[in-house]
Amino acid sequence: MPDVRIKTPNLDEIFEKWKQRSIRSDKKKMEKQFGTKGAIFSLDAVSAAEYVKDTQKEAAIYFAIKKTVGAVPKGTEEKIVLAPRVPRETFYSFKGKSNVNKDNWKGDDKVPTYETLQTISCKNCSGKGYIEGRCKTCKGTGKIEEKLTILSGEDQKKEDKLFSYPCGVCYGTGTSKEQCRDCGGHKNMYKYQILPVPFKTVVTGIPVLTSSAQTRYEKEIERDLHQMIEEVEGIRFNDFKDLESKAEPSLGYWNKNIKKTIGTAGSDYKTYSKDKDAQITTQIYLFPMIQMFCETKKGTKFEIYSLGSANKFMIYSNF
Numbered sequence: 001m002p003d004v005r006i007k008t009p010n011l012d013e014i015f016e017k018w019k020q021r022s023i024r025s026d027k028k029k030m031e032k033q034f035g036t037k038g039a040i041f042s043l044d045a046v047s048a049a050e051y052v053k054d055t056q057k058e059a060a061i062y063f064a065i066k067k068t069v070g071a072v073p074k075g076t077e078e079k080i081v082l083a084p085r086v087p088r089e090t091f092y093s094f095k096g097k098s099n100v101n102k103d104n105w106k107g108d109d110k111v112p113t114y115e116t117l118q119t120i121s122c123k124n125c126s127g128k129g130y131i132e133g134r135c136k137t138c139k140g141t142g143k144i145e146e147k148l149t150i151l152s153g154e155d156q157k158k159e160d161k162l163f164s165y166p167c168g169v170c171y172g173t174g175t176s177k178e179q180c181r182d183c184g185g186h187k188n189m190y191k192y193q194i195l196p197v198p199f200k201t202v203v204t205g206i207p208v209l210t211s212s213a214q215t216r217y218e219k220e221i222e223r224d225l226h227q228m229i230e231e232v233e234g235i236r237f238n239d240f241k242d243l244e245s246k247a248e249p250s251l252g253y254w255n256k257n258i259k260k261t262i263g264t265a266g267s268d269y270k271t272y273s274k275d276k277d278a279q280i281t282t283q284i285y286l287f288p289m290i291q292m293f294c295e296t297k298k299g300t301k302f303e304i305y306s307l308g309s310a311n312k313f314m315i316y317s318n319f
């Protein structure tokens with residue numbers, strides 16, 4: 001980008017524009033403040049040379065951003081719990097509901113979502129709730145075998161016989177069932193997701209103006225620029241470093257306030273650049289700003305501000 005010095009509008013041009021606008025909006029007031037009794041009022045007689053008492057050259061920096069409010073937080077979390085823990089969790093549901101206004105939302109940005117609740121069969125016990133094994137009491141035989149002593153005849157001859165009966169632990173099956181330690185005997189585990197609340201996304205365009213002139217029109221100028229940025233000529237920059245190094249030669253004048261203003265705008269710009277919900281949507285504009293301090297014949301003081309180059313500028317006044 002070549003170093004082009006921007007031409008600031010001269011006082012007469014600014015004053016002329018202000019005069020034309022003022023006569024259109026309130027002719028009576030103009031006549032009262034600038035007219036001479038007995039003479040026919042002529043706008044030509046109202047000159048900058050006569051009424052502008054002082055001027056100051058300032059600058060303004062402008063850029064616009066787009067901010068997304070209610071951007072969906074990223075990532076999901078999954079939980080796997082035992083059955084008795086499920087009713088202890090609080091679930092949320094947004095099914096069939098409209099998106100949530102973030103300003104009205106009380107709660108976390110991510111919540112356990114009812115629709116994601118799923119039953120998963122326990123792997124450890126294959127969904128049976130128990131582990132089947134050999135009965136420890138009967139060693140898997142289903143029977144208990146014991147020695148039975150019989151004394152026979154007069155001489156009580158001792159004789160041993162085998163006595164076998166079904167195992168009372170496994171009911172004679174030889175197998176026993178032990179509660180599965182993973183699922184606590186509930187056969188399943190329960191899985192659910194902690195999902196972002198479906199917030200309504202609101203994208204707003206925000207104009208950002210920083211000026212060294214300390215006018216009361218900042219908000220108004222900001223709004224105007226947001227709508228008619230093409231109506232005003234400024235010097236455009238793609239990055240702030242460039243603006244910092246070229247501001248003074250581009251404007252052709254300099255003061256402490258301008259330097260401070262550039263610093264402030266630069267740090268705001270940096271903040272917006274880092275904000276993941278914000279997006280800078282325009283180039284950075286540097287505008288010459290002329291502040292004119294005026295006084296009418298009646299002694300009424302007022303100010304006129306111009307913003308822009310000699311080619312295209314806007315004016316503001318508290319007249």
Ligand SMILES: [Zn+2]
Pocket residue numbers: 135136137138139140141142143167168169170171172173174175
């Ligand atoms: Zn047994």
Ligand SMILES: [Zn+2]
Pocket residue numbers: 122123124125126127128129130180181182183184185187188
């Ligand atoms: Zn299990």
